[in-house]
Amino acid sequence: MLKSQCPDQALGISRLGIRAWSLIRHSAFVIRHFPPIIQCFVTPTRGHEVTMAEKIKTRAEDYSQWYLDIIKHANLADNSDVRGCMVIKPHGYAIWEKMQRGLDRLFKDTGHVNAYFPLFIPKRFLEKEAEHVEGFAKECAIVTHHRLIPKPGGKGLMPDPKAELSDDEQLVIRPTSETIIWNTYKNWIQSYRDLPLLINQWCNVVRWEMRTRLFLRTAEFLWQEGHTAHATQKEAEEEAHRMLEVYRTFAEDWMAMPVLTGPKSDGQKFPGAIYTLCIEAMMQDHRALQAGTSHFLGQNFAKAFDVKFQSAEGKLEYAWATSWGVSTRLVGGLIMTHSDDQGLVLPPRLAPIHVAIVPIFKKPEEKVAVLKAANELAAGIRAIPLGDWLNYDPIVVKVDDREQYQPGYKFNEWELRGVPVRVELGPKDIEKNACVLARRDVPGKEGKEMGVPLAGAPTRIIEILKSMQTSLFEKAKKMRDAYSYEVNRWDEFKQKIEEPGGFLWAHWDGTRATEDRIAAETKATIRCIPFNRPQEKGKCILTGEPSEGRVVFAKAY
RNA sequence: CGGGGCGUAGCUCAGUUUGGCUAGAGCGCAUGGUUUGGGACCAUGAAGUCGCAGGUUCGAAUCCUGUCGCCCCGACCA
CATH class of the missing domain: 3.30.930.10 (Bira Bifunctional Protein; Domain 2)
Incomplete structure (x- = not known):
């Protein structure tokens, strides 16, 4: 039935055996032209995400490749021709x-x-x-x-x-x-x-x-x-x-x-x-x-x-x-x-560019009006003093007026580069004296605010930057806490360190020999003897000797 | 440093098994045109010492030796 509705899909499928990209690229085509059909065809995957896969491996697929892809595509650094040395890009x-x-x-x-x-x-x-x-x-x-x-x-x-x-x-x-x-x-x-x-x-x-x-x-x-x-x-x-x-x-x-x-x-x-x-x-x-x-x-x-x-x-x-x-x-x-599978994510206080404004226009008169509004908005954002919060540096706002790229391309690019807030500004917004704000830490539609009045946008953007700073911390902390365990048995230790990994709070007899043995068997090392560990005597996870308190074991970089 | 994999256009790769015409594709790039609200399209074009150095051969991306680099796994490691 799908075939009869959209012959292009059949074509895409038949190519799969020859080249995986054909299907992927082809389904992107299908999405643009037959939006109702994709829902039953490619399910939740949207076209641009499929395209992103060309550039960045997902974390689930290959974590270390993901890391390298981010560095490469966000233009952070290159390997140099000197063994073991990198070129740090602008x-x-x-x-x-x-x-x-x-x-x-x-x-x-x-x-x-x-x-x-x-x-x-x-x-x-x-x-x-x-x-x-x-x-x-x-x-x-x-x-x-x-x-x-x-x-x-x-x-x-x-x-x-x-x-x-x-x-x-x-x-x-x-x-x-x-x-x-x-x-x-x-x-x-x-x-x-x-x-x-x-x-x-x-x-x-x-x-x-x-x-x-x-x-x-x-x-x-x-x-x-x-x-x-x-x-x-x-x-x-x-x-x-x-x-x-x-x-x-x-x-x-x-x-x-x-x-x-x-x-x-x-x-x-x-x-x-x-x-x-x-x-x-x-x-x-x-x-x-x-x-x-x-x-x-x-x-x-x-x-x-x-x-x-x-x-x-x-x-x-x-x-x-x-x-x-x-x-x-x-x-x-x-x-x-x-960072996520779309690219770099930067906390606003360390982002080299805080806001990217993407103007959208077709006709010349639209271009004039949109660019004027974009520049005024940029000036309005820059005028807000952030003082200590940004280390007395100015807030950096980029108006992306490049005409060789389409808006969609720019959205993806600014996401890839980790710019915290993106502003979308087109003729429809100008009519309403408004704009669209998108925050980098919340991907997709949920991270977008439509119809934000231009006059209030600068203060709203600052609010988003500040909330993003704290929510990134909270999110990271939640992840860390979710993968931190108190471990009391050696078999449990060996199993947990393998899957899913994380911080294992375990008792240790305080000797170098035990630490070395644990490292040899599990590749986990003592990362830290936390200041804030609870007062709790116990028995060493490996030797059963007396322990003064828990230490944190993990596999480390 | 040990085991495995890989080096061909900026990127991803085909071609290497079995040596043979002028080394290919897609993406990207340049130019022109049509486009522009989530990675546009058409046309034309530029781009390569086939990682590097030797060797074998009438002839090497392809075979041999060496070497450098990258990725994965070990070893090593504030």
Whole structure:
């Protein structure tokens, strides 16, 4: 019966065996021309969603491909020709810039200043702190020569043997800067009056990773690293906790990404630290992402680099240290926390573009009227001060007046790029002095508001942006809570970590050996020993030994 | 670094088994026209050192060796 009503469908089906696309493309055609028929034919799938499938794999189909597709099609980054390194494209970099600005202000508000230390670190510096050396030695890029010469006989260049650096001169590209910085602090710190020293640097670092993944783990990445020196242990520990709280604030209030906070187990801490605090988030595939770390370094680096100061009592003492960092990995976390199968979803406070206005017109006189209204509306939105909420940055409104694309194409494109609010403005709206608003976090019709009066649109848009910021957080938190379990039996642990995955709150005997065994059997590691865990003694999930409280296990990125 | 898969136009891929005419398609791109409220259509056109380097051969995208890169699974990993 369907065939007789619409011969095109039969054609589409017969092509299926030859090429899947034929059917898909063909059904898109059918939809436009025979709207009543599709309902029984392709059921709920709308034409543009089928087309989207050409570009983005769904999360259910292939989560890691979905992640890569989003990055590619939202124009965030490319793989480069350099092994393990990425090119961050303007739209991706704009997100990082937003993060930098937000974080930098939080750092400044807590008394920190920025400085810059060298990219090259003398190898001998790295050797000075035993645990630190061991932690980083395996993944260093090393500078051994300082000149290239033509290869004998052939094309190409080679390091000049005469320009080889002596063992003592060899440099590593910084994997982190504790050593060069503490070597410098030796000269800056003499008296307790020089403390605390609260310094941050924005820079790149290199870690020679075996397997890389855009934004989440690359050989070179961008980050900030704070390095502070204090007169007392108490002050340094407070600093480490304060900066973790800064990270939590940024993750939750700006990125709308809920995080657990707490110390790492000894097995997971930073090499050279007394302890490491972390923020830990859950991605949509229920794996954990370490999103930031803050370390209490004790006097380890002060001792290694002989950083002593004279106290008020006139005694010579070693300084107490912290370091803390977040990286472009946050961009990966942001993508995996909020995005959907249509593309990128960005929380408004970090969106490089907040509002896209899509004008719709056919006739020249319509074009004039619509563009005028669009520009006036854009000006009206820009005129609303958002102050602190957007870090005193202007709200960015784009009037998409490109004429080579149709409105439908633009709708999809702005969705793909994660613009929080889209305005649709055409002749029908102009007649009513109104417009249509669509919010990115609610896909389809439910996310659209029709007939919003133009005069009130700017304030309505701001309301939507603000509500979107909180609802993205709530949605992410709901997902995390839905995949967090208290687990008490080992078989249950093994089964849950496999399917559906998530955060497993389980008792642990506190030993490295047990942690390693659990990791070996299940690939789950201790992500965090949450500050807010309930007071509850118990028995270790694996060994049955006494446990002080539950820790959070998960598979991690 | 181990196992598997894959590198052909910006993207997705066909062609490789069995070497042989001038290397193809769709999408995208450019130009012109018709279009424009959820990814428009027609016409014309541009675009490739077949990942790279050697080798075998009269002849290599195709066979051989090496190498680089990507994806998946391990190992590794603030």
